[in-house]
Amino acid sequence: METSALPYRQKEMGKKAWIVTWRKRIKKIKAENESVDDSSFKRESINACRFGYSTSSPPVKHLSLARIEKDGVDKERRSFIKGASVSLAALLLGIASAERFFTPKSRNSAVMSSYPKAILVDARGNPITLAQIPSATTSSASYPIMSFNYPLQDEPNILLRLHGIKIPGPGVIYDGRDSIIALSGICQHLGCTVPLLDYHPHGSIPFEAELIGYTGTNWPEYGLLFCKCHGSQYDPTKGKDNLYNSGPAPSPANHSLPVILLETDSNGFVYANGINPESAVIRGHLWQPDGEVHGSLVESENLSGGTELPFDSELNMYKTIVTSSSNGPWPEG
Ligand code: FES
Numbered sequence: 050m051e052t053s054a055l056p057y058r059q060k061e062m063g064k065k066a067w068i069v070t071w072r073k074r075i076k077k078i079k080a081e082n083e084s085v086d087d088s089s090f091k092r093e094s095i096n097a098c099r100f101g102y103s104t105s106s107p108p109v110k111h112l113s114l115a116r117i118e119k120d121g122v123d124k125e126r127r128s129f130i131k132g133a134s135v136s137l138a139a140l141l142l143g144i145a146s147a148e149r150f151f152t153p154k155s156r157n158s159a160v161m162s163s164y165p166k167a168i169l170v171d172a173r174g175n176p177i178t179l180a181q182i183p184s185a186t187t188s189s190a191s192y193p194i195m196s197f198n199y200p201l202q203d204e205p206n207i208l209l210r211l212h213g214i215k216i217p218g219p220g221v222i223y224d225g226r227d228s229i230i231a232l233s234g235i236c237q238h239l240g241c242t243v244p245l246l247d248y249h250p251h252g253s254i255p256f257e258a259e260l261i262g263y264t265g266t267n268w269p270e271y272g273l274l275f276c277k278c279h280g281s282q283y284d285p286t287k288g289k290d291n292l293y294n295s296g297p298a299p300s301p302a303n304h305s306l307p308v309i310l311l312e313t314d315s316n317g318f319v320y321a322n323g324i325n326p327e328s329a330v331i332r333g334h335l336w337q338p339d340g341e342v343h344g345s346l347v348e349s350e351n352l353s354g355g356t357e358l359p360f361d362s363e364l365n366m367y368k369t370i371v372t373s374s375s376n377g378p379w380p381e382g
Pocket of ligand 1: 236278
């Protein structure tokens with residue numbers, strides 16, 4: 050391009066001669082580009098001459114624009130769209146890869162190699178004793194929700210003490226009068242957790258259970274664990290076979306709530322030390338292909354997808370904090 054030369058050449062040639070010159074140029078360019086739309090061509094060529102494009106080098110860029118107008122195809126726009134598409138694809142890929150930030154890295158990889166032995170403590174870290182766990186009787190009108198995480202940090206369980214009944218199965222502490230049992234607080238239907246899943250003694254029928262026909266006459270005397278999400282019911286007095294009726298939690302009874310193995314010592318301290326291998330697995334542990342499997346597979350496959358319990362170096366063991374909805378029976382931190 051000779052844009053800088055224009056004023057000088059125009060001055061040198063005089064206005065008339067300059068007009069003659071650029072008319073000749075237009076004619077020449079037109080002859081070389083017969084297929085180009087005439088009006089666009091003229092406009093571009095006039096611009097070319099006005100702004101000093103050389104005749105020997107036609108205003109290629111402007112001519113190409115003229116062709117673009119004729120063909121209705123905007124190659125620059127197409128390039129832009131292509132570039133934008135590539136950028137969008139890259140962005141989507143980025144979003145897809147961001148998914149890994151929301152998926153626990155530990156999923157499908159073991160967090161712990163076996164069930165830990167964990168002492169049940171209050172919020173201050175003091176061990177809870179058997180005597181501190183309140184009882185539910187056949188006439189109780191309320192009962193606190195007591196829950197603790199086990200075997201991993203994000204797996205709640207419900208702690209119960211039922212007065213005057215012996216619940217069958219290993220892992221249930223029977224002190225000669227009451228049974229103390231811990232059941233998974235993750236519903237076997239779709240995984241609702243405490244407090245949506247909680248225990249209701251005989252005198253405390255949840256409103257949602259009344260909606261499906263429960264009354265004071267058919268609500269069991271030791272109550273039920275009831276899931277308010279879709280109405281699954283679990284009878285704690287049945288131990289590992291606690292699935293109660295035809296609620297949406299699927300049969301057979303191996304979809305009962307898993308039973309956490311509890312132990313006690315001479316101090317009356319309480320420990321969680323495994324899951325009854327005859328129980329169902331905690332929901333989500335064996336997602337597939339054999340989600341109903343009991344026994345040894347539970348041991349080998351379940352400790353993944355979560356966080357390890359805290360280890361107490363003073364007690365030299367894992368610990369799990371029991372929280373109570375009643376601000377007691379032990380002092381909250
Ligand atoms: S999640 Fe508990 S009944 Fe559906």
